[in-house]
Amino acid sequence: MTITETTSTQDAEDPPPAPPPAPDTDTSRLVRAGALGRLLRPVRPHLIGCTVLSAVGTAAGLAPYIAIAEIARAALAGAPDAAIRTWVAVGAAGAVLRLVLLFASSRLGHYADAAILHHLRVRIVRHLGLLPLGWFRAAGSGRVKKAMTDDLEEMHQLIAHSLRELVGAVTAMAVGLAYLVLVDWRMALVTAAVPAAMLVAYRVSMRSMSAHLARLAAATGRINTTVVEYADGITVVKTFGGGDTGLGRFGEAVAEHTEAMRVWVAETRISSALSRLLACEPAVLAVVLAAGVPLVASGGLPAADLLPFLIVGIGLPTPIVPAVQGGQGLRQGRMAATGIDALLSREPLPRPTAPRPPDGHRVEFDRVSFSYDGVTDAITDVTFVCEPGTVTALVGPSGAGKSTIASLLPRFYDVTGGAIRIGGADLREIPAEALLSSMSLVFQDVALLRDTVTENIRVGRPDAGLRDVRRAAEAAQIHDVVERLPDGYGTVLGTDGAGLSGGERQRLTIARAILSDAPIVVLDEATASLDPDSQDAVQEALSTLAAGKTVLVIAHRLNTVRGADQIVVLDGGRVAETGAHDDLIARDGLYARMWRAQRNGADT
Structure with a gap:
């Protein structure tokens, strides 16, 4: 027969939208950590090597500063030239070793990054091919785009940058503080009090970061979905003059993202400003001088021993910012890993255990x-x-x-x-x-x-x-x-x-x-x-x-x-x-x- 089927409306039978993301709870944080570990398992040896090289390289990078402080102490104490030449050699060797090890760490980290992202992209694409086609209608292309681009970009930042920066920053603070304790434990405690106060202020400012990041991530997901949907339907929207209507959902998503960021900034403006102030070198210098000068004047601290705190101590808070950024990168990487792992964990259509070909086409x-x-x-x-x-x-x-x-x-x-x-x-x-x-x-x-x-x-x-x-x-x-x-x-x-x-x-x-x-x-x-x-x-x-x-x-x-x-x-x-x-x-x-x-x- 001749088919002359003509339609004017489409069935309103689209499946319901994907459910909203689960709230950020302690359990979900554990899931994120587990998801990140599972996804990074293929390159775990590379990441261990990368972090070890970063730690050793960062520690070696402190050698020139320690050498300068020790040379000054030796000169003031009238030490022989051989001792000064030894510290010069230590400083030079540390600088060279830092360059070599951090370069090797960076190369190894980027290699691991390229390897795991290729592995994950192949896994995601193959898994998408196994999912029910109806899932794509319910999930929306924005969800796939988020996993393939946004989440993988967060993983890139974590593997290639944040992890090395976090380990290096922690190592620098630990090695620097250990050296200052050897010089004078009292001044070391005074110097460490500044970054400690800075960390307290930072923790206060970040006390509800997980909830804010979850809200921002949900808003970003809505923006991605509405952008893709609007781009796909731009011809129809412009044809019927519905530009403002078509942009309505996008505008709502952007407004939600803006409001989420505004609430977060308003909540943390004071504690965040305090943490940034305490991270400045002048703040540490003021504290060191305020505590050290009276000790030197009273004879409780040799003048030469104040120099390490003025050279190494004032730089003690400097690694905190990279550590904070690395910590944020780790959290964002965990959240990204959760999204990728959730996609990869979605059950595909069951494959037949005993395939049976059809007999005809009834x-x-x-x-x-x-x-x-x-x-x-x-x-x-x-x-x-x-x-x-x-x-x-x-x-x-x-x-x-x-x-x-x-x-x-x-x-x-x-x-x-x-x-x-x-x-x-x-x-x-x-x-x-x-x-x-x-x-x-x-x-x-x-x-x-x-x-x-x-x-x-x-x-x-x-x-x-x-x-x-x-x-x-x-x-x-x-x-x-x-x-x-x-x-x-x-x-x-x-x-x-x-x-x-x-x-x-x-x-x-x-x-x-x-x-x-x-x-x-x-x-x-x-x-x-x-x-x-x-x-x-x-x-x-x-x-x-x-x-x-x-x-x-x-x-x-x-x-x-x-x-x-x-x-x-x-x-x-x-x-x-x-x-x-x-x-x-x-x-x-x-x-x-x-x-x-x-x-x-x-x-x-």
């Missing part, structure tokens, strides 16, 4: 039920059969479950009750590659690759020759349009289709489906929102695609499926009635009422 829905949220069924106890060589039309009110059924057949989701069989084999027993290769899917939403027209069509059969691609394009009524493009079949398309109209882009996807020559065809709102000329061309292409196949088509306008072999009427997620057009009209049920309503609407 499609059977056997008491099928499905719920997006695990609570409310989108469809319940749906039963019908699509015989090979016939067309089955799904009709019903918006939200009745038509698109849900179309999503279950290619196994975008697994059923929660009952079974769907192809050729007698349960979908869950059929390998994913064999299942998808047996179907041609044509949906309202057109997905084009950033590649040539040829490769966009060849997706349907990657090994197809150019002649087969052209034949498919001719059958889809798109060949003449392609020939008029700047480079013909070599024209590179973007997500906007390189200026192609909606109907032309739709015909490209039909050409892709024709080339695949799959025995089962699923048409979900395939001609919605098209102009009449495009509809005629697409209808002719669809008729070519569906010839002799097992066809399941979603229809909104009932007069377009009058000739269907079987019409399944859905209502509230259940099958209300099944039959041919004339039989359903004679029953005077839901279908007949819908038919009269549409006829009356067309007449007016």
